[in-house]
Amino acid sequence: MSKNSKWKYGFFLGCVAPNRYPMIEASIRAVFDHLGAEILELEGASCCPAPGVFRAFHIPTWLVIAARNLTIAEELGIDVVTGCNGCYGTLRDAWVELNHEPELKKMINEHLAKIGREFKGSIEPKHVVQVLYQDLGIEYLRGFVKHKFKDLKVAVHYGCHIIKPSDKRPWGGEYEDPTFLDEIIEITGAKSINYKDKFQCCGAGGAVRTAVKEISADFSREKLENIRDAGADIIIDCCPFCHLQLDLGQMEANNFYKDIIGEPYKIPVIYVTQLLGLAFGIDPNLLGLMKNHDLQQVPPFISLEPFLEKVKNQLT
């Protein structure tokens, strides 16, 4: 890793990636390192806190803990990068609100002062995909592509909070039909296919998954049906919680809705940096694509074998 990289970020991990889907964390680290974008740890960061859950319980708690997380990066003087749509939603919404409402900022800082911290608003919270697309840029990424997939149909799932609310996001107000993630995916030679209700929510967020799993699983069932109908080989996403919902959620949909779905779903789910890393020629072991353990009941719940088998000969 270059020590004087012009790109330097504090890596906000959140909860689901480090604690349930560590392959996602590993692949982000590997790809950023490969691209010469430096990552520093945000020591002692907590849950973002989750926007649909803790924000829905008590807004002041949500805001003050989010502000604390941002102060950790402010101390380092670098922007934050997160690979999770939920964390992105929280950190970005909190950042915008605190920077636009001086009274709110004052109130939050009174609380933060009790633990010797102050929110200044000096750094920007970014998404991994935002860094790839806006800071590094498509052309820069293209220069790293070593292998091109020749035959790979991908269903891209953006998720919600990377795009919306659009007035607090960096995509120029686009919310119905953005293309940034498809553009990134297509530099690998993979084809992003269109499918019905592509921008529909996965169903995990908003405390719904914790409230009633069957409802969450029905959101995913509908997405999976549309994705399968369109003939996708794999699903690509950019959020660990969507990832969980589309991976573990396939098992749940297969279980809750077995009478109506026909064949059980078994579509491999791959995180954006895992696919990019493969095209860049990074060792699949570093991208969390290979299983090196005998643990039971851990992800990925849907086998990646069919995907790895399919692309084996394309990566030459």
Place this chain on the structure above:
Amino acid sequence: MSDNVEKYIKRKVYKSTNSRIAQKFVDAGLEKLRACINCGTCTGGCPSGRRTAYRTRSVLRRALTGDESVLEDIGIWFCSTCYTCYERCPRGIPVTDMIIKLRNIAVEEGHILDPHFVLANKVFYVTGHGVPANGEGNQKWRDLRESYGLPPLPPTVHMHPEAVKECQELMKSVGFRDLLDKIEKQKEKEKLEAEKAEANKIEDKKKEKEKK
């Protein structure tokens, strides 16, 4: 808000009730809902409304008219916060934010589902994570991390006990600890009452049998 506007809202919008709850709706800024023209666009694009009885427009309407029963409606927890309604509302109402505020009021009134309460009280408050990997039951998640070449615990609150304390300090400071304690007491009371009612039922049945 100016006094006049406040009076107007209370008179026009919450006239059916002058309850404490209506005041809370006003304080939370739900008066923005007055701009709603009942077009139903929010409901129309709602992925949750496609599969549940939850209807965004109707929930907003009930909040606007001060109908307290909306706080106990489990439907308000079926919104996945996808922000489709927020983006599409022709009146520019930040619909999703309104639903979140409504949930805040519901929680304040003690209407929080058990799994949500446990998540807040026993997981988030205690560990600083919503989904933790520390503690005895989570060995396999630490092993999983190591299998991908990562340290068993991430450099988050998990590696910094003093950071957990900081978070708890903040949660006390903004009143979250008190709120959780209040709800815990309320839930315990409800549980005791339910047990009592159950015991009484069994007792009554016994007596009836004896009579026969």
